[in-house]
Amino acid sequence: MQTSSPLLIGREGDLESLRTAVVDSRGGATRVVAVSGEAGIGKTRLVAEFIAGVPADTIVLRGQCVDLDRDAPPYAPIVAPLRALAAEIGESALFEAAGPARDALAVLLPELATIGASSDSSDRPPAQPRPSSAQGPSGGEQRSASYLYDAVAAALENVARSRPLVVIIEDLHWADQATLGLLRFLVRVLERARILLVVTFRSDELGRGHPLRAWLPELDRNARVSRRELPRLNKRQVRQLSSALRGVPLDAHDLAVVFQRTDGVPFFIEELLCDFVSAEAFPDTLRDILLARYETLSDPTQRLLRLLAAGGVRVEHELLAAVSDASPDAIDDAAREAVLANVLVVDDTAYAFRHALVREAIHEELLPGERMRFHTAYAQALEDRPGAPGVDSTAISYHWMAAHNLTAAFQSSLTAMAEARASYANATAARMGERALELWEQVPDAETLAGRTRVALLGETSYILRNAGESDRAILLIDEAIAGSSADEPEQFARFLRDKASFLANVGHTGSIELLRQALDVLEGSPRSVLRANVLGELAARLMLAARFADAVATADRAFAEAEAVDSRARMSVAVNMRGISRLSLGEIDAGLADLALAGELSEGNDSARLRYWVNESDAMYLLGRFDDAIRIAESGAERARLRGVERTSGVILMSNVIAPLFALGQTRRANEILDRALELDPPIGFSAHLQLQKLQATLRGGDVSGAERLLRTWRAALSLQFRIDAQSRLGFATIAAEIALASGDIALAWREASVIVSPEHRTFPAYDLPLLVVAARVLGAARAGGVDLGVDLAAGGESSPVDPDEIEGRLRSALAAVSAWPTAPVFVALFEAELGGPDHAGSDCALWEAAVERCTAPGVPAPFEPYARLRLAEALAASGERAAARLRADEARVAAERIEMGLIVTQVADLERRVGLVRLPGGRDSTEGATRSVEDELTDRERQVLALIAQGLSNRQIAEQLFISAKTASVHVSNILRKTNTTSRTEAAFLARSFAHVSS
Known part of the structure; x- marks a missing residue:
């Protein structure tokens, strides 16, 4: 009887999908197939069946993720395929294929380091590198993940020019985050290479928070990727x-x-x-099913299988011989019996369990004594084989922990931490650091073994956690470090205070400015230092974000002087960067741009300073209306951030700076794709706030008002934390929240959202004040048109002071005057004047809207402004009785809105046409008058009287007084009018009343 089926049953379509993908990839179109399903569902069998039919000229590379609880060695499933590729084509050929960043391959394959050291780059043949902004490491610069990622991508791409590649990575549910990061990069950048990448994973293992979950939606959106979920057999x-x-x-x-x-x-x-x-x-x-074959085997074979299970799914024969106390012949006999019983399979120079489920079941059979002895043997054997394939300090730490040897686990965890940091695997490094901290009190003389104090390790680990995007956890550790420090060690103490200031800002908590000033006090009297320059630069950044621009400039000057004194170009770059963006916001445009340019020059060679330059330079370009420049700069920065492993922090800010100008250019679909991908990274609030605001605005502009309201309710609490430290977020939120309230018909709520612009606490921030001022003017105009009471004016005396629209307009105009010198102000001023134009001061002046349309079609103006201005012009024309012109402008608004997928305006145009009949009948005859009269005919005489008073802006109480009826009766009439005219607010009804009057005339 067969031990496995000779036929692949129930997977015929999946096999065909893989075969189609390999044909496509051989034609020069990179393909990715993700195969998922529960344990035992047949993923490995499907892959094996596929491999059997791959053309003979194809190089097939396989990598296996390691099941060592949470201690998967960084890049382990990538190393094996690369090592196999080196064996296939030669180490020197692989090294040369990696292109300009070839030296970084030694991070994964240490044996290549000797090739790099012995090779003269001038004698190297010109490899064909993948296009990239990254340059090879030079001088004493520390290599970043960008070089490593580029090296792997270039190596695969260049080899595939000669022979097609199939790269298979199995059991991705066990992968470490560094491996996932590299695979994500490869999937994104390899587009026209003869490469098929196949990944498999257990879908039932992806619990909440699993790092692979965040990648799956991105895979689903990639046209080069196909997903195959294997179901159970019927x-x-x-x-x-x-x-x-x-x-x-x-x-x-x-x-x-x-x-x-x-x-x-x-x-x-x-x-x-x-x-x-x-x-x-x-x-x-x-x-019992899983252990059935195991239990029929001889005792020596069962013992060998238990020993193998402690080592993982796959164990090299050489390692097995090192950990076993059996003779070579006994090992061979036991292994042969297990292979014949179909429990083990031979995988090149290693033994592997036929299925991971069997390994897991056998591992659970280990007795406590066996568990300790076996894991000790593995740990010792791995330590005795430094530099050998598969040897990693993370795995050594795992085995020592499983063996309960805490001192050895402590030491190996610290080694693994350092190795992971060197290979840019921040998540793994942080986990190893936390393990060492947990073991500290249980290890004799831990400080001597660690070569540092526990406080220093706390600080180091907290910083790694921050880089891994875990700022909340980082704060807990840095607080403990600060509690164990004092001013007697000023540099360490100041560094911890600085780090906590950064971590707090990342999660939207206040206190950063005070902590940075405390750090400066601690450093008072110390010699000039890079640390002091760093603290001053960070303080300037915090002051800038709080819109305290003059203070930020003064602090940045101090930071620059300090950095210059210690010859730190990176800190000089950050200082002049903060000064530049602050000067820009003070209206010193030329000086600000010059500072930013200098920041770019000084940042060369330092990724951290370079990323900050990209952030502020791209932001400046966007705020000045130079959208193409903003995208180009931000995309360069976002790519580098991802390669450095800080995609969830600095990378998110830069992605936001790509998204905003894309929306401004009307590239809505692409902007939304990047926005959704960035949100899936689940960054801390300090980095996600701008993304959430963009999502709110995109949802509203797309026409999903109720969806925008739901998101607003969901995110408001977290965003409110960020408002306390970030004026941009505060003003941006007020703008979009007011727009959502307006779209929902709640004018009073819209004013409460927008009124921050005239609050006593507001600090002038031109680029963000201007959009909010336009929305505030729109709210005020709508309130006047609909006779809506805006509530109380808290800034003018609290609950006893009702809002005076004329007083509010005066304060808005004063705020507008303070920012009208900003380079992009003319379009905002035109919109502001149009919103409050006309005899009713409610946006009814057609000439002002004509002027606004003209401004909105000028270069450098965000694309969504045009359809909005055209719609408002159509409304004003309709209200003034110019029906033909109104219809034309409404059509123009619709076309402009559809071009950029602005569903809200499309809906509002249709609503305008419905309300006042701006439609064409067959044959081209204008139907405005007939449609308008048919609506008016639905109303009773009394309702027409009430509607006329609504148009004058009277409240229900005032209507009741005018008509000598009760306020309740007036309310009933208003409700009937809204129902019969199919309007949703008093503002719409007032607008309709004016159109009735013009049609009648």
């Missing part, structure tokens, strides 16, 4: 599989038992049917 397929295994069909009873006990999982079916004759002998549990 009863018909189970019958086919059982027939293939046994040679004869099962009877109905046995088939029902097999189907019930295995749930249609192919591996369980094979294990069950290959070892048992009838249903009466079938094991009762899945665990």
Whole structure:
């Protein structure tokens, strides 16, 4: 009887998908196939069947993720394919194929370091590098992940020019975050290479917070990727599989038992049917099924399998010989028996379990003494083989922990921490640092072993956590470090205070400015230093974000002088960067841009300073209306941030700076794709706030008002934290929240959102004040048109002071005057004047809207402004009785809105046409008058009287006084009017009343 089915059953379509993908990739179009399903569902069998049919000229590379609890060695499933590729084409050829960043490959393959050291770059043949902004490492610069990622991508791409590649990475659910980061990069950048990448993972292992979950939506959006989720077999397929295994069909009873006990999982079916004759002998549990073959083996073979299970799914023969106390012949005999029993398979120079589920079940059989001895043997053997393939300090730490040797686990965790940092695997480094901290009190003389104090390790680990995007956790550790420090060690103490200031800002908490000033006090009297320059630069940044621009400039001057004194170009760059963006916001445009340019020059060679330059330079270009420049600069920065492993922090800010100008250029679809991808990274609030504001605005402009309201309710609490430290976020939120309230018909709420612009605490911030001033003017105009009471004016005396629209307009105009010198102000001023124009001061002046349309079609103006201005012009024209012109402008507004997928304006144009009949009948006849009269005819005489008073801006109480009726009766009439005219607010009804009057005239 077969031990596994000779036929691939229930997976025919999946196999065909893989075969199609390899054909496409051989034609020069990179393809990715992600195969998922629960444990035992047949992922590995599908891949094996596919590999058997791959053309002979193809190089097939396989990598296996390691199941070592949470201690997967960084890049482990990438190293094996690269090492196999080196064996296939030669180490020197692989090294040369990696292009300009070739030296970085030694991070993954240390054996290549000797090639790099012995090679003269002038003698190297010109490899064909993948286009990249990254340059090879030079001088004493520390290599960043960008070089490593570029090297791997270039190596695969250049090799694939000669021979097609199939790269298979299995069990991605066990992958470390560094591996996932590299794979994400490869999927994104390899577009026209003869490469097929196949990844497999257990979908039932992806619990909440699993790092792979954030990648899956990105894969789904990539046109080069196909997803194949393998389902369980149905009863018909189970019958086919059982027939293939046994040679004869099962009877109905046995088939029902097999189907019930295995749930249609192919591996369980094979294990069950290959070892048992009838249903009466079938094991009762899945665990019994998994261990059935193991329990039939001899004692020496069972012991060997238990030893192998402690080592993982795959163990090299050389390592197995080192950890086993059996003779070589005994090992061979036991291994042969396990292979013949189909429990193990031979994988090149290693033994691997036929299925990870079997390994897991056998590992659970280990007795405490065995567990300790076996894991100790593995740890010692790995330590004795430094630099050998597969040897990693993370794995050594895992084995020492499993063996309960805490001192050895402590030391190996610190080594693994350093190795992970060197290979840019921040998540792994942080986990190893936290493990060492947990063991500290249990290890004798830990400080001597660690070569640092526990406080220093706390600070170091907290900083790594921050780089891994775990700022909340970082704050807990840095607080402990600060509590254990004092001013007696000023540099360390000041550094911790500075770090906490950064971590707090990342999660939107206040206190950063005070902590930085405390750090400066601690450093008072110390010699000039890079640290003091750093603290001053960070303080300037915090002051800038709080819109305290004059203070920021003065502090940045001090930071620059300090950095210059210690010859730190990186800190000089940051200082002049903060000064430049602050000067820009003070209206010193030329001086600000000159400072930013200098920051760019000084940042060369330092990734951190360079990223900050890209952030502020791209932001400046966007705020000045230079959208193409903003995108170009921000995209360069976002790419570098991702390669450095800080995609969830600095990278998110730069992605935001790509998204905003894309929306401004009307490239809505692309902007939304990048926005959704950035949000999936789940960054801390200090980095995600701008993304959330962009998502709110995109949702509203897309026409989903209720969706925007839901998101606003969901995010308001977290965003409110960021408002306390970031004026940009505060003003941006007020703008979009007021727009959402207006779209929902709640004018009073819209004013409460927008009124921050006239609050006593407001600090002038031109680029962000201007959009908010326009929205505030729009709210005020709508309130006047609809007779809406805006509530109380808290800034003018609290609850006893009702809002005076004329007083508010005066304060808005004063705020506008303070920012009208900003380079992009003319379009905002035109919109502001139009919103408050006309005899009613409510936006009814057609000439002002004509002027606004003209401004909105000028270069450098955000694309969404044009359809809005055209719609408002159409409304004003309709209200003044110019129906033909109104219809034309409404059509123009619709076309402009549809061009940039601005569904809100499209809907509002349709609503305008419905309300006042701006439609064409067949044959081109204008139907405005007939449509308008048909609506008016629905109203009673009394309702027409009430509608006329609504148009004058009267409240229900005032209407009641005018018509000598009760306020309740007036309210009933208003409700009837809104229902009959199909309007949603008093503002719309007032507008409709004016159109009635013009039609009648």
